[in-house]
Amino acid sequence: MRFKTLAIVGIILLGTVTLSVYSSYNKESAQTDGDIFQKIEVNNSSFLEVQEDWDGFEIIIVDIDKLRKAADDGNLTLNVMGENFEVEIKEKSRLEGENAYFYTGPILGSKDKDSRADLYVGEESLGGSVEPGEPWNVTYNIAPTDKRYNGKIVHVVFMQDWEKQRERLEQAGIDPLQFFLINNDSRKHVMSIEIFDFNNKSVFKENYTINPGDEISSPKIDAELGKYRYEIILDNELTYEAKVHAGFASNLGGSEKLHLTIRDDPDNPIQFVGEIS
Numbered sequence: 001m002r003f004k005t006l007a008i009v010g011i012i013l014l015g016t017v018t019l020s021v022y023s024s025y026n027k028e029s030a031q032t033d034g035d036i037f038q039k040i041e042v043n044n045s046s047f048l049e050v051q052e053d054w055d056g057f058e059i060i061i062v063d064i065d066k067l068r069k070a071a072d073d074g075n076l077t078l079n080v081m082g083e084n085f086e087v088e089i090k091e092k093s094r095l096e097g098e099n100a101y102f103y104t105g106p107i108l109g110s111k112d113k114d115s116r117a118d119l120y121v122g123e124e125s126l127g128g129s130v131e132p133g134e135p136w137n138v139t140y141n142i143a144p145t146d147k148r149y150n151g152k153i154v155h156v157v158f159m160q161d162w163e164k165q166r167e168r169l170e171q172a173g174i175d176p177l178q179f180f181l182i183n184n185d186s187r188k189h190v191m192s193i194e195i196f197d198f199n200n201k202s203v204f205k206e207n208y209t210i211n212p213g214d215e216i217s218s219p220k221i222d223a224e225l226g227k228y229r230y231e232i233i234l235d236n237e238l239t240y241e242a243k244v245h246a247g248f249a250s251n252l253g254g255s256e257k258l259h260l261t262i263r264d265d266p267d268n269p270i271q272f273v274g275e276i277s
Contacts, residue, residue: 035063035079036062036063036066036067036070036076036077036078036079037060037061037062037078037079037080037157038060038061038062038063039058039059039060040059040060040061040149040154041059042059048145048156051158052168053160053165053168054158054159054160055138055159055160055161055164055165056081056158056159057156057157057158057159058081058156058157059154059155059156059157060154060155060156060157061149061150061152061153061154061155062125062126062152062153062155064121064122064123064124064125064126067119067121067126068101068121071087071089071092071101071103071119071121072092074088074089075087075088075089075108076089078117078130080130080140080157081140081157081159083132083136085107085117085130085132086107086108086109087105087106087107087108087117087130088105088106088108089103089104089105090104090105090106091103091104091105095120098122099122099123100120100121100122100123101120101121102118102119102120102121103117103118103119103121104116104117104118104119105117107130107131107132107133110132110133110134111133111134111135112132112133112134113133114131114133115131115132115133116131117129117130117131119142124144124152124153125144125153125155126142126144126155127142127143127144128141128142129141129142130142137161137162137163138159138160138161138162139159139160139162140157140158140159141157141158141159141160142155142156142157143155143156143158169248170248172248172249173248173249174222174223174224174225174246174247174248174249174255175223175246175247175248175249175254175255176220176221176222176223176255177195177204177220177221177223177228177244177246177255177256177257177258178217178218178219178220178221178255178257178258179193179218179230179257179258179259179260180215180216180217180218180257180258180259180260181208181210181214181215181216181217181218181260181261181262182214182215182216182259182260182261182262183210183211183212183213183214183215183261183262184212184213184261184262184263184264185212185262185263185264185269186212186264187212188209188210188211188212189209189210189234189235189262190207190208190209190210190234190235190236191207191208191210191232191233191234191235191260191262192205192206192207192208192232192233192236193205193206193207193208193218193230193231193232194230194231195221195228195229195230195231196228196229196231197223197224197226197228198224198226198227198228200229203221203222203223203228204218204221206218210262223246223255224246225246225247225248226245226246227243227244227245227246228243228244228245228246229241229242229243230242230243230244230258232260232270234262234269234270238269240270240272242258242272242274244256244257244258244274256274256275257274257275258272258273258274258275259271259272259273259274259275260272261273
């Protein structure tokens with residue numbers, strides 16, 4: 001069972017992660033062995049705010065030039081939290097509008113055919129994940145911070161153990177479904193909403209009358225893990241369908257919340273937006 005941190009792609013495109021810093025770096029501790037990842041020791045454990053779903057972490061700087069060259073050549077070795085993983089790059093693509101590249105490929109020597117590394121490499125920063133599969137059964141996530149060491153961006157690598165993460169998610173339970181209605185049109189509308197589970201069984205049905213400017217929040221709807229389908233009928237004439245996923249409640253995300261906005265557009269009278277909060 002695999003768990004990944006959401007929106008790793010957006011780290012490079014949208015900015016860096018802010019860490020709460022309480023102590024200075026130990027400048028004598030950076031590795032000098034030429035690894036792509038070089039670990040930095042800090043003076044105390046309060047260097048950053050450790051998240052409850054991290055099962056281990058380390059602070060590193062990244063040799064971006066060396067990483068890009070090795071990835072372009074087709075193979076690179078990453079020293080991640082004391083483990084050496086050799087990645088065979090199978091795909092490379094440039095991110096549109098950015099001087100950044102995406103590299104992906106399997107972990108050589110892993111027993112798991114689905115082992116992989118996904119790396120988003122910017123001009124100075126790296127985001128992504130390494131999933132070596134069995135026998136490790138963990139995910140290593142990599143994210144840039146807003147700090148620098150010797151001119152290089154400081155990154156955090158944090159590990160998530162699949163079994164421990166499964167136990168945490170099961171303890172948290174399933175995040176309920178919920179939807180939100182907004183009428184941005186100039187006239188009143190009637191909307192019928194019915195939700196079906198993965199067995200096509202109806203689990204919710206309600207009719208709403210929505211005046212101009214009204215905003216309506218649904219009750220929280222109990223769900224099981226899986227896909228759900230919304231059937232939406234506007235003004236007893238137009239029928240629409242939307243699908244959402246019910247997930248575990250956690251700080252990594254949860255069930256998709258559906259936002260439905262009625263607007264004055266004959267071709268597309270309802271705007272659908274899904275959100276994972």
